Amino acid sequence: MALIVHKYGxxxxxxxxxxxxxxxxxxxxxxxxxxxxxxxSAMSGETNRLLGLAKTLAPAREDAAVQRELDMIxxxxxxxxxxxxxxxxxxxGVPAISYTGWQVPVRxxxxxxxxxxxxxxxxxxRADLAAGRVVIITGFQGIDxxxxxxxxxxxxxxxxxxxxxxxxxxxxxxIYTDVDGVYTTDPRIVPTARRMAxxxxxxMLEMASLGSKVLQIRSVExxxxxxxxxxVLSSFTPWDIPLAEEAVSGxxxxxxxxxxxEQAIVAGIAFNRDEAKITVLGVPDxxxxxxxxxxxxxxxxxxxxxxxxxxxxxGRTDFSFTVHRNDYARTMELIKDKVxxxxxxxxxxxxxxxxxxxxxxxxxxxxxxxxxxMFRTLSEEGINIQMISTSEIKTSVVIDEKYMELAVRxxxxxxxxxxxxxxxxxxAPISG
Amino acid sequence: MALIVHKYGxxxxxxxxxxxxxxxxxxxxxxxxxxxxxxxSAMSGETNRLLGLAKTLAPAREDAAVQRELDMIxxxxxxxxxxxxxxxxxxxGVPAISYTGWQVPVRxxxxxxxxxxxxxxxxxxRADLAAGRVVIITGFQGIDxxxxxxxxxxxxxxxxxxxxxxxxxxxxxxIYTDVDGVYTTDPRIVPTARRMAxxxxxxMLEMASLGSKVLQIRSVExxxxxxxxxxVLSSFTPWDIPLAEEAVSGxxxxxxxxxxxEQAIVAGIAFNRDEAKITVLGVPDxxxxxxxxxxxxxxxxxxxxxxxxxxxxxGRTDFSFTVHRNDYARTMELIKDKVxxxxxxxxxxxxxxxxxxxxxxxxxxxxxxxxxxMFRTLSEEGINIQMISTSEIKTSVVIDEKYMELAVRxxxxxxxxxxxxxxxxxxAPISG
Numbered sequence: 001m002a003l004i005v006h007k008y009g010x011x012x013x014x015x016x017x018x019x020x021x022x023x024x025x026x027x028x029x030x031x032x033x034x035x036x037x038x039x040x041s042a043m044s045g046e047t048n049r050l051l052g053l054a055k056t057l058a059p060a061r062e063d064a065a066v067q068r069e070l071d072m073i074x075x076x077x078x079x080x081x082x083x084x085x086x087x088x089x090x091x092x093g094v095p096a097i098s099y100t101g102w103q104v105p106v107r108x109x110x111x112x113x114x115x116x117x118x119x120x121x122x123x124x125x126r127a128d129l130a131a132g133r134v135v136i137i138t139g140f141q142g143i144d145x146x147x148x149x150x151x152x153x154x155x156x157x158x159x160x161x162x163x164x165x166x167x168x169x170x171x172x173x174x175i176y177t178d179v180d181g182v183y184t185t186d187p188r189i190v191p192t193a194r195r196m197a198x199x200x201x202x203x204m205l206e207m208a209s210l211g212s213k214v215l216q217i218r219s220v221e222x223x224x225x226x227x228x229x230x231x232v233l234s235s236f237t238p239w240d241i242p243l244a245e246e247a248v249s250g251x252x253x254x255x256x257x258x259x260x261x262e263q264a265i266v267a268g269i270a271f272n273r274d275e276a277k278i279t280v281l282g283v284p285d286x287x288x289x290x291x292x293x294x295x296x297x298x299x300x301x302x303x304x305x306x307x308x309x310x311x312x313x314x315g316r317t318d319f320s321f322t323v324h325r326n327d328y329a330r331t332m333e334l335i336k337d338k339v340x341x342x343x344x345x346x347x348x349x350x351x352x353x354x355x356x357x358x359x360x361x362x363x364x365x366x367x368x369x370x371x372x373x374m375f376r377t378l379s380e381e382g383i384n385i386q387m388i389s390t391s392e393i394k395t396s397v398v399i400d401e402k403y404m405e406l407a408v409r410x411x412x413x414x415x416x417x418x419x420x421x422x423x424x425x426x427x428a429p430i431s432g
Numbered sequence: 433m434a435l436i437v438h439k440y441g442x443x444x445x446x447x448x449x450x451x452x453x454x455x456x457x458x459x460x461x462x463x464x465x466x467x468x469x470x471x472x473s474a475m476s477g478e479t480n481r482l483l484g485l486a487k488t489l490a491p492a493r494e495d496a497a498v499q500r501e502l503d504m505i506x507x508x509x510x511x512x513x514x515x516x517x518x519x520x521x522x523x524x525g526v527p528a529i530s531y532t533g534w535q536v537p538v539r540x541x542x543x544x545x546x547x548x549x550x551x552x553x554x555x556x557x558r559a560d561l562a563a564g565r566v567v568i569i570t571g572f573q574g575i576d577x578x579x580x581x582x583x584x585x586x587x588x589x590x591x592x593x594x595x596x597x598x599x600x601x602x603x604x605x606x607i608y609t610d611v612d613g614v615y616t617t618d619p620r621i622v623p624t625a626r627r628m629a630x631x632x633x634x635x636m637l638e639m640a641s642l643g644s645k646v647l648q649i650r651s652v653e654x655x656x657x658x659x660x661x662x663x664v665l666s667s668f669t670p671w672d673i674p675l676a677e678e679a680v681s682g683x684x685x686x687x688x689x690x691x692x693x694e695q696a697i698v699a700g701i702a703f704n705r706d707e708a709k710i711t712v713l714g715v716p717d718x719x720x721x722x723x724x725x726x727x728x729x730x731x732x733x734x735x736x737x738x739x740x741x742x743x744x745x746x747g748r749t750d751f752s753f754t755v756h757r758n759d760y761a762r763t764m765e766l767i768k769d770k771v772x773x774x775x776x777x778x779x780x781x782x783x784x785x786x787x788x789x790x791x792x793x794x795x796x797x798x799x800x801x802x803x804x805x806m807f808r809t810l811s812e813e814g815i816n817i818q819m820i821s822t823s824e825i826k827t828s829v830v831i832d833e834k835y836m837e838l839a840v841r842x843x844x845x846x847x848x849x850x851x852x853x854x855x856x857x858x859x860a861p862i863s864g
Binding site for chain 2: 075098
């Protein structure tokens, strides 16, 4: 008998029929002898509907009093979900009880609409599990010290599920979603992309932050901090496939760097087109110039991703950075109006038609020459590299977005990601 | 400065535009210097939508585990309402904060879907009022001793509002609804029906239980127990009518039986077509026969309203009672299958085409002959009376439903209810 946490996304909970399928799947795990805690999202579309109503009425100012009410409203979507799933399980003959975040309680700070989990009390949940009940807990929300409802921000249910699994010391946290695992790259770009049976936590963290949207990055960080074994798998397989088969499906995010994993030098290729590049040309090369440029950007609450400063020539240097494409126009305005006059920069250039492509793999720690193999491949395809950024287990380049598919396909091939590795399948820790 | 509780029904909260109107109305009261607590219902249609989803999934059995989840789900409708109204007030520049039943807390027993309020803690609400905030509290719901969400049953928001007013010792509780007050009878039946400026608590209790659907009877009982001054008024008057005018509009439910009120011997005429009559003919006239007939009915959870037992003749008597029309078929079956064989009754007759018409007035206590004036009037119209039931301040008769309009109009005329009484308008205790 194992203690398992299941998390289901909004699409999996999208209709009463889908909720019945979730209930049947959960019931299968219960009948195999496991203790189950389930964290469902709101029914798909519901959070948008609720926040749409709220935005019609809310004043423009974004103070805490307004955001408190947004959380009051948005949190109801998950509350409906947990109640409906509990009813569907009861209809299956499986005892079940639902709890909101405040009932567990899931304690958070008071940062409405983007709260962070501080602690989860497990006593109430454990008592129900011991009494033979499936416990269903609202994702996405908690309660602060003053008893106000908070939410964790979009996609927060992944984080809720991992946090619950950590608090209960669950044997595994299964994230059921609309894809069947983590791929070496996006199969829509590279048809030969393969699902990974396992990926290390650090690689997953890089993949998530670099553009793979399978898991919310905060949930991966949480899993890393508390070493929660995490599996991403599909909620669209028939609910009645054998449990032993389901338990090893998808992708396991693991903390054990075994021999097999070392063999895969590059685990996957991530990419995103969400960024834009800004270059400030001919700024004085003096201490404090980076702060002078980026201080104003930070004050405007704009997140900066890559930052490059070239070596100086004639006492002047060029400074480039990337921001989210949504912030591009605002950042360009800010740099031209404030930074250029203040620094005496010669020119400001911007480019929103860029793409970041990254190779990720813990094998890069111990294998030299991986980055240069990447650069050579791009060069052979005639793709100019505009910016480079590296960390211990990833190398990212910024290129013209029109070369994105070409770059991803070439890299996928050169690192042999379309070839299944022997031993690449890890044993699942659970079986029916 | 007074402490006022406003309650708004689902129709008043039916759209974001309507919610904005409610916010403007509440803001008007705040700007006149009053402290405001608002109890809104769920947006119209929302509770039905939520319970519709739940019924698709719920198992047939109606045990506590199922009903707990129904309350978990249904309570979200009001939670959305309070958040939206708080935002609309903030947009009006009025500081406002919303609370769910569990946050106040509103403590109830654990009878899910039909819980009763046990106590309301006012400290948190009073602190917000003192800080200059409008406090918005979910109707219809509370929390039990074990921390589970409960609901009060349909129409429970009226009761919530009155209970909150009682707990806070509010100066008045205003129930804003889709009619503009309590009428001498239904204006759709009698066009000359008049809105009463005031009605005594006891009369309102009888009117509510006899078929006037303006106020939920539990809320009237609660108001009586804690002597909460209650006013029923329209939420469809323009929000910007002068507060002094609004404050005396509608109908005040009062606890002071002043001289003016004594003048109105009959205050109003109630009626309903919701009942059906069952007569058991020729049952043995012996002790325990009423229990023998109605015991089985009570065991089947069927509420009985009127009960009539005629004097015996030849050791046999006839026994008649009324039940809700929805329970008619089930009750007939029960009586024929179980009661008739057990008692040896000669025959069972049923009639679902009946109507109950009642005259209500505290003046009946001190004025003889009111009931006989009622009987004479019906006799002159050729209407046969099938059953009679009386209390200190009301007389009810059961007649053929086809005579309902005729009976109500004749009684409305004979008791001069279409003539405005001098002094019938009571001073409102509040003014802007």
